[in-house]
Amino acid sequence: MTNGWSVARALTDPGSVAALDATGWTHLLSAARALSLIGTLAEVLADAPIPPDVARVFADVRHSNVAGQRQALWEAECARMALAEYPGRVVLLKGTAFAAAGYDAALGRSIGDLDILVDRGGLDQVEGLLLEAGWEWVKPDPYDDAYYREWMHELPPLIHAERDRMIDVHHTILPLTAGPTPDAAALIADARALPSGLYALSPADIICHAAAHLIADGDLSGGMRNLWDIDRLVRQFVVEEEGFSETLAERAKLHGLTDAVGRALRLSAQLFGTPIVFRRKSESRANAAQSDPGLGLSPENSRVSTSDTLFLRRITAVDGWGRKTRKLTRQGFYIRSHLLRMPPAMLARHLWTKWRKGHRG
Amino acid sequence: MRHSCFITVGPARFRIGSDWRAPIDQLRQLYSDYPLDEGVPDFTVRLQATSALRRVVRPQVAIAGDFTLPDAVPLPLEQGLLAAEMAMNLQMALGWRRHLLLHASAVSRNGRAVIMTGVSGAGKSTLSALLGERGWRFLGDEFVLLDPDTGMIVPFPRPVSLKNTAISAMEREVDDDTRFGPVMRDTPKGTIRHLRPRTEAVQLMARETRPALLLFPRFGYPRAVRRVDEAESFVRLTQASTNYVALGERGFDALTGFVRAMSACAIDYADGEEGVEMVERLWSEQGAKTGARAAAA
Numbered sequence: 054m055t056n057g058w059s060v061a062r063a064l065t066d067p068g069s070v071a072a073l074d075a076t077g078w079t080h081l082l083s084a085a086r087a088l089s090l091i092g093t094l095a096e097v098l099a100d101a102p103i104p105p106d107v108a109r110v111f112a113d114v115r116h117s118n119v120a121g122q123r124q125a126l127w128e129a130e131c132a133r134m135a136l137a138e139y140p141g142r143v144v145l146l147k148g149t150a151f152a153a154a155g156y157d158a159a160l161g162r163s164i165g166d167l168d169i170l171v172d173r174g175g176l177d178q179v180e181g182l183l184l185e186a187g188w189e190w191v192k193p194d195p196y197d198d199a200y201y202r203e204w205m206h207e208l209p210p211l212i213h214a215e216r217d218r219m220i221d222v223h224h225t226i227l228p229l230t231a232g233p234t235p236d237a238a239a240l241i242a243d244a245r246a247l248p249s250g251l252y253a254l255s256p257a258d259i260i261c262h263a264a265a266h267l268i269a270d271g272d273l274s275g276g277m278r279n280l281w282d283i284d285r286l287v288r289q290f291v292v293e294e295e296g297f298s299e300t301l302a303e304r305a306k307l308h309g310l311t312d313a314v315g316r317a318l319r320l321s322a323q324l325f326g327t328p329i330v331f332r333r334k335s336e337s338r339a340n341a342a343q344s345d346p347g348l349g350l351s352p353e354n355s356r357v358s359t360s361d362t363l364f365l366r367r368i369t370a371v372d373g374w375g376r377k378t379r380k381l382t383r384q385g386f387y388i389r390s391h392l393l394r395m396p397p398a399m400l401a402r403h404l405w406t407k408w409r410k411g412h413r414g
Numbered sequence: 415m416r417h418s419c420f421i422t423v424g425p426a427r428f429r430i431g432s433d434w435r436a437p438i439d440q441l442r443q444l445y446s447d448y449p450l451d452e453g454v455p456d457f458t459v460r461l462q463a464t465s466a467l468r469r470v471v472r473p474q475v476a477i478a479g480d481f482t483l484p485d486a487v488p489l490p491l492e493q494g495l496l497a498a499e500m501a502m503n504l505q506m507a508l509g510w511r512r513h514l515l516l517h518a519s520a521v522s523r524n525g526r527a528v529i530m531t532g533v534s535g536a537g538k539s540t541l542s543a544l545l546g547e548r549g550w551r552f553l554g555d556e557f558v559l560l561d562p563d564t565g566m567i568v569p570f571p572r573p574v575s576l577k578n579t580a581i582s583a584m585e586r587e588v589d590d591d592t593r594f595g596p597v598m599r600d601t602p603k604g605t606i607r608h609l610r611p612r613t614e615a616v617q618l619m620a621r622e623t624r625p626a627l628l629l630f631p632r633f634g635y636p637r638a639v640r641r642v643d644e645a646e647s648f649v650r651l652t653q654a655s656t657n658y659v660a661l662g663e664r665g666f667d668a669l670t671g672f673v674r675a676m677s678a679c680a681i682d683y684a685d686g687e688e689g690v691e692m693v694e695r696l697w698s699e700q701g702a703k704t705g706a707r708a709a710a711a
Binding site: 075076078079082083086104106107109110112113116117119120123374375376 | 415427429431452453454455456458460462478479480509510511512660661662
């Protein structure tokens with residue numbers, strides 16, 4: 054039976070695809086597409102022996118990869134030019150940041166919207182400059198607009214009229230109604246300069262953001278891709294960044310994301326064999342003796358909990374037709390995503406407003 | 415999925431899955447001349463119920479697959495065949511990268527193709543269907559595939575999607591009733607009926623052909639012919655291409671080569687007969703010029 058695990062296996066053990074027949078390939082490709090991992094799969098299997106019809110599909114996908122990343126970087130450049138007058142830092146987030154920083158996680162990654170982070174105090178200026186440069190509002194609905202501005206971690210999405218590309222302007226990395234309150238000022242202060250003059254989050258903060266997005270925010274619909282990002286980034290940072298485990302533990306604590314980062318790392322270790330298990334600061338000294346340089350392996354922390362299993366069930370819920378499966382599990386996580394974002398009374402008010410709108414047509 | 419089939423059109427293989435039997439049966443019927451063998455497909459298309467209840471009660475077909483549009487409107491099950499066709503078009507439009515895709519129809523004769531492009535309703539589809547019955551090889555009524563490396567046209571001869579008045583026009587033209595699909599009324603595009611191309615067009619669909627004449631037809635206007643220069647052709651074709659931007663430099667090179675390789679005309683015509691006659695005439699003039707050029711060389 055094809056599901057998310059089949060895609061994880063092909064990504065982590067490219068040799069394993071040699072055993073696939075035509076049906077196996079067909080299902081793998083559809084599942085990978087549905088999980089937004091087809092671009093990655095095409096790059097990972099670039100040198101693996103694959104049947105000719107699969108090679109043709111991958112060739113198309115790899116063309117799209119190149120064009121997609123070029124477009125994403127161009128969009129970032131357009132934003133940089135539009136925001137030239139803004140004196141603060143403009144920090145790229147997610148896929149565009151990986152591509153701009155040349156991280157391994159960018160390989161084959163699809164990039165949709167442009168996500169940037171700026172200081173909350175500069176939001177008005179940034180918004181004004183973007184509107185001047187040809188971006189416009191996507192959601193004209195006053196309730197949605199007000200909701201975004203009051204409670205969300207980003208402005209309502211803007212779209213560029215000519216290039217038809219969206220930009221999400223963040224002032225922090227989690228909705229203001231969520232439990233943890235990441236230190237947005239520290240995120241911006243620690244960001245690293247890119248050659249273009251834009252910034253990317255520091256390596257540890259990139260992991261914190263990815264984990265926050267995955268565990269403490271949405272309904273996990275992009276979970277596999279998200280965890281693959283984390284896997285690739287961690288593998289790279291463990292080698293390239295001195296004391297990465299410790300830094301990550303400190304930053305996660307600072308942002309109130311210790312649980313989310315721990316969970317994300319356990320899940321990516323399960324799916325992709327990510328060679329690190331996150332430790333809390335207090336445990337690091339005790340385990341220091343047995344750990345490899347940069348790797349903090351603690352059996353206690355790496356144990357997979359029942360709820361982890363539930364997360365994995367949700368994240369891998371796809372079939373060989375690219376359909377979402379396990380409806381109940383998915384619905385459970387959908388409800389969870391709303392509960393995470395809003396206290397019950399607020400959620401009830403929100404759903405009531407949305408329901409009435411729906412019935413007005 | 416419960417029901418499925420594979421269909422190959424030109425260089426593209428589709429896997430179509432459905433929650434209901436009827437659309438798959440209709441596809442098998444409409445595509446009976448095409449290769450239906452299984453294999454790793456280029457695209458997967460899903461015709462799925464909008465909800466478990468909607469599989470049975472007033473069934474609604476949601477269009478899904480490798481590539482989807484977020485705001486695609488579901489169709490009633492009676493229009494399941496149309497849903498499949500729309501979904502297959504969508505996969506090509508959004509996913510195909512091997513060729514430059516032009517929203518156009520094409521026919522060929524003696525290894526030289528006429529490409530006809532225009533907005534929906536301009537008559538390019540009907541004109542290609544008529545020519546396909548009158549001694550031309552039908553290459554496709556929806557997409558023209560241009561090979562960026564060789565400049566050749568790769569046939570993509572899907573069944574013609576006939577709309578409204580074009581249906582009766584083609585019913586008069588074609589004797590063989592088995593080539594027609596079911597009549598679908600009250601679709602978002604009016605009444606639609608599909609016509610399977612002549613068997614030869616399907617059998618020869620792997621054979622590429624060289625572009626020779628580019629036309630911008632407009633149906634329902636008094637007869638007129640106007641030369642179109644390279645620059646105008648180029649700009650109009652960038653708008654008619656679904657993957658021009660995605661192909662980047664390859665797309666630009668392919669399209670500049672394409673508009674330089676042949677002459678182009680905008681033609682206005684009042685009815686199908688006049689359209690066919692005008693294409694034939696321009697084709698002959700074109701051939702005479704090519705011949706004269708060859709002789710001069």
